[in-house]
Amino acid sequence: MREGRPASFYWLAAFFAAFVLFLYGPMIAIVVLSFQGPSGGLTFPLNGLSLHWFERLWSGGGIVDIKSAFVRSLQLGLVVMALTVVLSVLAGLAFRKRFVGQNMLFYVTVASLIVPSIVTSLGIALQFRLLDDAVxxxxxxxxxxxxxxxxxxxxxxxxxxxxWTLPFGLLIMFAIFNRFDSRYEEAARDLGATPWQTFRFVILPIILPSLVGVGLFGFTLSWDEIARSSQSVGEKNTLPLELQALTTTVTTPEIYALGTVTTGVSFLVIGVALASILALRARQARQGSDAGKGMV
Incomplete structure (x- = not known):
């Protein structure tokens, strides 16, 4: 006979449900309130149901140019994503062998995760001001x-x-290459492959699903970064900085519509990344199965 679950299971399940509600409840409330009618307010209950505040958000008639800020953040996020992937792969390959200053370079890279973000932003701003004075x-x-x-x-x-993004990418690449079977590389070299051919046709296809995860980290961390952008971005703000500024000036559901759009972009990027990872893994599984049948 099957025994019933103990009471502790239900208490833990209720605690987990409350925890999830605490995490996502505010986001759900913002999404719901963003679909209010033209006379809607900032609190419940809803006053109508429409896309009015989204239309007003993208009409360009607000306090700031949301379209330009959105494009700037998107462009910066894509560049950060590409550089994070490339530099993380190169660093991961370099750290597979010992070299002078290896430990120091690692600690300097990871130290940026410990230093407060606002301090990093301020230090970069001061550095560029010194460069401006020198020029x-x-x-x-x-x-x-x-x-x-x-x-x-x-x-x-x-x-x-x-x-902010490179330390995460580097740590992920460490985990990937620590589990990498070097016999694949040895087999490629035995067949006469050059180092570039070994990387392109052997290493890269194996680690490609993980690189999608590194790119996801790079984009999402850049997309919603405020503290590191606050002092270093220059004259034109990114979308998170504009959103932060609007919280003190906008008193309509337009701010909720902006929050819904930014959240939607984040979930879209995560969905595309997960779908890409699943597709790449399925492709690798099919290729492995076909290779096994060929050997038979």
Whole structure:
């Protein structure tokens, strides 16, 4: 006879349900409130049901240009994602062998996870201001007069975001290569493959699903980053900074519509990444099965 579950199971299940509600309840409330009618407010109950606030959000008639901020954050996130994947793979390959300063380089890279984000952002901003002063000091007068600053979306802000995403990518690559079977590489070399051919046709297809996860980390961490962008982004803000500014000026459900859009983009990227990982793993399984049948 099957024994019933103990009372502790139901208590733990209720605690877990309350925990999930605590995490996602505010997000669900914002999504629901964003679909209010034109006369809707910031609290429940709903006053009508429409897409009015989404239309107003993208009409460009608000306090800030949401479209431009959205595009800037999307562009920065894609660049950060690409650089995180490339640099993490190169670093992971380099750390497979011992070299001088290996431990120091690792600790310096991971240290950015420990340093407070606002301190990192402020330090990068100060560094670029020193560079600006140096350029103005040595540049000809005609060039110094029109010179502004090196700080910008793809300079200081990009560097600030990479200090946040690269350590995660590097740690993931460590885990991947620690479990990597080097016999595949030895077999490729025995067949006459060059180092580049070994990487392209052997290593890369095996680690590709994991690289999708690294790219997901890179994009999502950059997409909603505020603290590291606050001092280093330059003149034009990213979407999270605009969203933070709107919380003190906008008193309509338009702010909820913006929150719903940003959340939707995050879930879309996560869904695409998970689908890509499943597709790549299924492809690897089919290739392994076909290779096994060929040997038979």
């Amino acid at each position: 103005k000091a040595v540049a000809p007068p005609w060039l110094a007069e029109g010179y502004g600053t090196m700080m910008g979306l793809f300079t200081s802000a990009l560097g600030a975001h990479l200090t």
